Amino acid sequence: MKDVAAIAGVSVSTVSRVINNAIPVGARTRELVEQAIGEVNYRPNLLASGLRSKSGNLIGLAVPEIGHQSFDTFIKYIEEYARANKYGLILGDIQNDADGEADFIDQLIRRNVDGIIFIRVSDESRALEMLNSTTIPYVVLDRGASTATAPTVVMDNHQAGRLAAEHLIALGHRDVACVTGPLNVSLCRDRLDGFTQTVSAAGLRLLRHDIHESDFRFESGVKLVPALLERGPPVTALWAQNDLMAIGIMAGLKDHGLSVPRDVSVIGVDDIVSCRMLRPQLTTVRQPFREMSRAAVELLLRESALGERISEKIAIPTELVVRQSTAPPRDVRSQCQRVLSTVETLKSVAEEVR
Amino acid sequence: MKDVAAIAGVSVSTVSRVINNAIPVGARTRELVEQAIGEVNYRPNLLASGLRSKSGNLIGLAVPEIGHQSFDTFIKYIEEYARANKYGLILGDIQNDADGEADFIDQLIRRNVDGIIFIRVSDESRALEMLNSTTIPYVVLDRGASTATAPTVVMDNHQAGRLAAEHLIALGHRDVACVTGPLNVSLCRDRLDGFTQTVSAAGLRLLRHDIHESDFRFESGVKLVPALLERGPPVTALWAQNDLMAIGIMAGLKDHGLSVPRDVSVIGVDDIVSCRMLRPQLTTVRQPFREMSRAAVELLLRESALGERISEKIAIPTELVVRQSTAPPRDVRSQCQRVLSTVETLKSVAEEVR
DNA sequence: ACGTGTTACGCAATCGTTTTCAGACCATAG
DNA sequence: CTATGGTCTGAAAACGATTGCGTAACACGT
Structure with a gap:
């Protein structure tokens, strides 16, 4: 210079x-x-300018785990909007480790970042209290637990549950079940409420043992299938609170020789890219990743410009994405008919080949 | 203080x-x-200390596109190893935009980062020359083109092609095809060389029109299927140079009423998490994400400590992961047998239901 | 008692900017 | 011609750390 x-x-x-x-x-x-x-x-030099002017044009992003498709999608869009606003993005993988998280936050504070976005803070997180002793703005995306007063951006989780239920009801299902995420995180409860309210308003009964609490992971979906099947009269439709579990359930059903959506319909939440890569493609309730990311960055920048926290809660509306994994419930009579005609076809083919 | x-x-x-x-x-x-x-x-304060001591304990990571499972996996591990070494990670999504890339690199230089990792630099990238006028160390991961003298970490791509070919040959396939990435990027040529050499050494012939050049994307795999099928005598096995295309091909085959691996075997490269979420699960050649990430971070830190570039090329060995999408080629006689017995079963079931 | 060496600490310069304050310059109005 | 005000520019003090250099204190051998 x-x-x-x-x-x-x-x-x-x-x-x-x-x-x-x-x-x-x-x-x-x-x-x-x-x-x-x-x-x-x-x-x-951005260090010098940041040192003097107290703003290094940098924001921090703390995610629970890199490599989960839904979090990665958030990362993608947050990076995009941050860069569009001339901000750099520094990324940290929390990995369910409260100490690691504290280290990361500490680093961010020491780097004098202009703000921090959290994706789903966990219960044992000390991050928010650490930040409350500073002036650094933050916002919580896809909120977890115990973030009562924090600035927050979420999808409309209640609506998500409702949309899933309405879709299944409209298809004619009378016997449904659902698989939730950890019910100590509020978004899971919200989704569940929306679902159960809609279901019972339509006169269906959702029995207690048809609500399975799980943990959002693919493998858990797979492992849940035996329990799902062993219940007496089988359900004809199943809602999982995220796509990963839905996909796990579809895999598990296939492993048990069942066919989706013929034997049972499956619907998820998120609309991760994998949904379209499967056959059948997964019907789901879309998580508005792009809009949420944008709202989060903008809220953060507003806080930063204003110089004080805005304890605002933004809920972005959702929409249903109908694909191939849901269909009307199977009807035994027509099913039987189809089997018989298939048999005839097969028989003639086989004779011919012989 | x-x-x-x-x-x-x-x-x-x-x-x-x-x-x-x-x-x-x-x-x-x-x-x-x-x-x-x-x-x-x-x-x-890390800004002050960075300003004075010329090291802010920060490294930059430039990826071609966030949200691609394989890149995301690199991000995950690079973040992990960076943090383990007390370094922060600042992330940039290049999105095939040379200007955006230049901006990002500029930002990193101005932040005085201790090093930069690139995943797959593209041909039009000006990044490396920008850096060569500075003293900032960098390493290229999963190299693209034109990086002759750059410090590089790759998987052993030739071996990957060989492993895929050997697996198919061992299963008894005589009639194979493959789908490559863009052949102007060297890793694709390397993989292809390994494949064709092994295949022809085994006495098979890989015809020119059985090598399909594509672009690593899922949709491209889906769209390729008609072309694959319209060729005269059908191939019994197919190798795609990454999992995304392999998965696309599997979806396309299913859309055309063909079954994997009964009608055709499919094998990919990468071992992204989706491989295990499909039915059938995808057989693939693993990309050693973790090892490569670690090697990249370590190489970078070595350069940084040494104070000069190390134009070293590290190739990490690969391994085959056998799952469900590959099987011996179908045999018409046994196939026919199976159809006949199925018919009998179905028939009795149907009668019973009636 | 003195030189010599070692260890522990403080002073002050420095990194590369931003920002306050004051001064220089010019035009306009009185 | 002088006061007034506006516009532009420069000097220098920050910002919060690191670090070269100097010095005090102490131990040791002579």
């Missing part, structure tokens, strides 16, 4: 003003300085 | 020495200072 100043024949203050295009600087001078900047290929 | 010094009754220099536990500092003094640090809950 000193070099630039020397070349342009001005002082460093002026150079600084040109860079941040502050107002009181003459057109001729500005031109001179800009030329000098180009000449030495000068890049202002 | 001044406060801490005042409380402990020492100078700031001493406090600094305690923090970086430099050697010449008395045990008693150290204790005093540490106590003072705890008292005011002091956190050293």
